[in-house]
Amino acid sequence: MTDTTNVTDSTRAKISGRGVAVRGQDIDTDRIIPARYLRTVTFDDLGAHAFEDDRTSSDSPHPFDDPRFAGARILIANRNFGCGSSREHAPQALMRWGIAGFVAESFAEIFFGNCVALGLPCLVASAEGVGQLMSAVEEDPSRELTIDVAAQTVRFDDLSIEATLPAGLREQLIKGEWDALGQLLTASGEIAARAESLPYIRGFR
Amino acid sequence: MSQNLFEKVWNDHAVRDLPSGQAQLFVGLHLVHEVTSPQAFQMLRDRGLEVMYPERTFATVDHIVPTVQLQRPFQDGLAEEMMTAIERNTSDFGISFYDMDAEYQGIVHVIGPELGLTQPGMTIACGDSHTSTHGAFGNIAFGIGTSQVRDVLATQCLAMSKPGVRRITVHGSLAEGVYAKDVILSIIRLLGVKGGVGYAYEYGGEVVDRMSMEERMSVCNMSIEGGARCGYVNPDQITFDYLRGRPKVPSADSEFERAVDWWKSRASGLDAEYDDVVDIDGSGIAPTVTWGVNPGQSAAVDEHIPAPADFPESERSGVEEALEYMDLMSGRPIAGIPVDVAFVGSCTNSRISDLREAARVIGGRKVQAGVKALVVPGSRAVRKQAEEEGLHEVFLEAGFEWRQAGCSMCLAMNPDKLQGREVCASSSNRNFKGRQGSPTGRTLLMSPAMVAAAAVAGEVTDVRSLLN
Numbered sequence: 001m002t003d004t005t006n007v008t009d010s011t012r013a014k015i016s017g018r019g020v021a022v023r024g025q026d027i028d029t030d031r032i033i034p035a036r037y038l039r040t041v042t043f044d045d046l047g048a049h050a051f052e053d054d055r056t057s058s059d060s061p062h063p064f065d066d067p068r069f070a071g072a073r074i075l076i077a078n079r080n081f082g083c084g085s086s087r088e089h090a091p092q093a094l095m096r097w098g099i100a101g102f103v104a105e106s107f108a109e110i111f112f113g114n115c116v117a118l119g120l121p122c123l124v125a126s127a128e129g130v131g132q133l134m135s136a137v138e139e140d141p142s143r144e145l146t147i148d149v150a151a152q153t154v155r156f157d158d159l160s161i162e163a164t165l166p167a168g169l170r171e172q173l174i175k176g177e178w179d180a181l182g183q184l185l186t187a188s189g190e191i192a193a194r195a196e197s198l199p200y201i202r203g204f205r
Numbered sequence: 206m207s208q209n210l211f212e213k214v215w216n217d218h219a220v221r222d223l224p225s226g227q228a229q230l231f232v233g234l235h236l237v238h239e240v241t242s243p244q245a246f247q248m249l250r251d252r253g254l255e256v257m258y259p260e261r262t263f264a265t266v267d268h269i270v271p272t273v274q275l276q277r278p279f280q281d282g283l284a285e286e287m288m289t290a291i292e293r294n295t296s297d298f299g300i301s302f303y304d305m306d307a308e309y310q311g312i313v314h315v316i317g318p319e320l321g322l323t324q325p326g327m328t329i330a331c332g333d334s335h336t337s338t339h340g341a342f343g344n345i346a347f348g349i350g351t352s353q354v355r356d357v358l359a360t361q362c363l364a365m366s367k368p369g370v371r372r373i374t375v376h377g378s379l380a381e382g383v384y385a386k387d388v389i390l391s392i393i394r395l396l397g398v399k400g401g402v403g404y405a406y407e408y409g410g411e412v413v414d415r416m417s418m419e420e421r422m423s424v425c426n427m428s429i430e431g432g433a434r435c436g437y438v439n440p441d442q443i444t445f446d447y448l449r450g451r452p453k454v455p456s457a458d459s460e461f462e463r464a465v466d467w468w469k470s471r472a473s474g475l476d477a478e479y480d481d482v483v484d485i486d487g488s489g490i491a492p493t494v495t496w497g498v499n500p501g502q503s504a505a506v507d508e509h510i511p512a513p514a515d516f517p518e519s520e521r522s523g524v525e526e527a528l529e530y531m532d533l534m535s536g537r538p539i540a541g542i543p544v545d546v547a548f549v550g551s552c553t554n555s556r557i558s559d560l561r562e563a564a565r566v567i568g569g570r571k572v573q574a575g576v577k578a579l580v581v582p583g584s585r586a587v588r589k590q591a592e593e594e595g596l597h598e599v600f601l602e603a604g605f606e607w608r609q610a611g612c613s614m615c616l617a618m619n620p621d622k623l624q625g626r627e628v629c630a631s632s633s634n635r636n637f638k639g640r641q642g643s644p645t646g647r648t649l650l651m652s653p654a655m656v657a658a659a660a661v662a663g664e665v666t667d668v669r670s671l672l673n
Contacts, residue, residue, distance in 0.1 A: 025523045026399070026523065028635075030639060031638060034644070035617060036617070038240050038268075039281070039284060039287060041243035041247075041286060041287060042244060042247070057639075079399060080399040080402070084334065084430075086334040087350070106402065108402065109402055109403070109432075110349070110350060114353075117352035117353060166366075168223075168226025169226075180363075181352075184359070185359065190221055194220045197217075198217065201233070204455050
């Protein structure tokens with residue numbers, strides 16, 4: 001098993017590639033990766049099952065099955081994307097399908113945090129901006145988009161759409177330091193002191 | 206102005222500020238289950254790291270365990286592989302593990318409180334979004350992803366952004382036949398499934414003050430369904446009475462008294478400040494049922510299925526999509542929707558008081574012909590208690606199946622699944638498309654008493670008509 005969260009040797013200042021629009025509000029992580037595929041001790045094989053039930057049970061073809069969107073790297077979504085279960089399997093499945101960055105009207109918090117841990121930028125744009133991006137990639141799937149983390153924009157052709165990310169997280173992505181563990185580990189003395197100060201750690205003795 | 210509980214507990218556990226703008230937060234209690242942990246332990250091995258505080262992490266198995274045939278090896282080879290992994294991981298890293306045959310095995314959010322692991326004033330994390338349940342005891346409890354499970358194992362800390370706090374006060378009193386589940390479904394209906402993003406929810410008011418710990422757990426459990434990563438109730442005498450005598454709570458009187466003093470000191474001050482305040486009239490809440498594909502899409506049992514035009518324009522396409530998936534017509538009554546399956550269980554509603562209420566509704570009635578009905582206790586301890594009270598006989602005589610403890614049909618990672626387009630009256634927490642194991646299955650969320658009513662009637666039924 002490979003630990004892909006260890007990849008800290010590159011920057012995520014810019015993500016370029018084609019886009020894919022997954023329309024709909026409140027798309028939950030059960031839809032992104034159905035629970036039956038969580039019966040695994042690795043994340044390795046999840047990519048093939050991303051959105052599986054949406055892909056098989058709907059009458060209209062899902063964008064993940066549309067050959068025009070094969071190889072897309074930027075997923076564009078509407079409100080509250082990734083709500084529900086905390087399963088990191090959801091961003092892992094999308095990452096292994098090929099997604100390297102997200103733009104949405106809003107994200108659910110746990111999904112957002114899981115993406116940070118994997119170095120996948122999640123940028124928030126207005127409903128109008130998301131609408132423009134969705135129309136642009138549906139009209140011409142070969143269009144190249146660029147997420148610019150530092151500039152907080154998503155660009156295509158001559159257009160630039162504002163898309164935000166908190167300042168601290170921007171820095172992490174640009175410097176290649178999104179993996180929190182290395183940082184957390186450097187505070188072992190302070191961790192012990194904090195633990196000592198809590199009465200329940202001492203059993204209230 | 207004094208501080209609210211969230212600020213106090215956050216400050217107690219903040220180790221330092223991180224360059225990302227987040228805080229490094231110490232985690233007082235870490236709970237682990239078999240689904241979201243194997244990759245985290247592997248990441249530790251890959252980096253050559255140890256678990257920093259193995260005595261602060263506790264593990265159990267709940268998601269994949271069968272509820273009928275418990276013999277090892279499991280028939281499902283993938284489930285067996287996950288069992289083997291958590292046995293090895295907890296053994297290798299020195300972590301307490303409540304295995305299949307342990308007295309306290311069960312759903313992680315049921316056994317934490319049963320054991321007294323869950324206490325006021327703590328920070329609690331688990332690789333499971335329903336970790337918010339533990340907030341019922343007055344603590345900060347939230348779900349995390351697998352990379353963060355790794356972080357907690359290795360450092361007992363997380364990098365976290367501090368949310369705001371929204372106080373939700375439920376005034377008045379609940380009518381007969383109205384339960385904690387109806388309260389939280391009503392709150393989510395009012396504030397929306399993303400209304401809580403960026404907030405911790407503090408629940409209070411007369412209705413919440415009067416609730417038992419189990420009822421408070423049902424409310425806090427579904428905070429995440431409202432978009433809030435955690436929800437809590439300030440600790441009070443009901444909390445302390447629940448905790449006294451539990452296995453992991455200090456047993457000596459002097460230590461227990463010191464604990465209570467500290468727990469009390471963590472509660473929000475009477476004049477505490479909040480980032481937002483919401484007031485709800487509890488007397489106006491009726492038995493509530495979801496009709497759509499997210500937990501905010503609900504109505505009172507005596508209402509009708511709404512029309513897309515009843516909603517703001519930005520929500521209409523979602524409502525249309527939900528009604529199409531559920532195959533429900535706008536304008537039809539909620540009561541009378543036929544059900545194929547009735548499920549009493551899940552970390553929301555599988556505790557002893559839930560089972561007592563469901564049994565009370567059954568009261569000698571039989572499950573309607575053609576309905577598959579099952580009760581899955583949240584833990585082995587709940588199952589044992591129910592059997593001592595004879596509740597299992599009420600369920601079995603009515604035609605319910607009486608199962609072993611686990612998550613079961615809430616998310617169907619074990620053999621308990623909906624088939625095809627079946628409609629399930631469910632006491633669980635999510636009515637997402639495909640949630641209960643069939644990609645086209647349909648879920649109606651409601652209280653366990655309402656599930657029992659639906660089971661005996663074969664259709665959604667106002668439980669108040671059966672309690673009179």
